[in-house]
Amino acid sequence: MQDRIKDDGGPAYPMVEKIYIKGKFAEKESDGLTKRDVFAIAAMQGIVANPCTAIKCTYEDIADEAYKYADFMLEARKK
Numbered sequence: 001m002q003d004r005i006k007d008d009g010g011p012a013y014p015m016v017e018k019i020y021i022k023g024k025f026a027e028k029e030s031d032g033l034t035k036r037d038v039f040a041i042a043a044m045q046g047i048v049a050n051p052c053t054a055i056k057c058t059y060e061d062i063a064d065e066a067y068k069y070a071d072f073m074l075e076a077r078k079k
Contacts, residue, residue: 009035009074021049043069 011031018026019028033041033065057065 007074009039009077011035036067036074039070039073040066045079
């Protein structure tokens with residue numbers, strides 16, 4: 001499913017991490033989660049919180065459904 005997504009919304013929480021390498025601190029840029037990931041996390045919480053829905057689904061079904069919601073959210077943001 002991931003390969004069909006052209007726009008993941010970009011980074012949701014970009015940051016600069018300080019890492020320790022060979023006795024020195026260095027900075028490493030990290031994009032963190034994408035907006036698509038954050039939307040999918042929120043959708044999955046709602047799906048799992050509904051026992052009637054979650055009981056009928058496999059973990060794979062829940063993850064797929066959450067990313068479908070995320071994709072719709074990304075499209076809605078473009079309007």
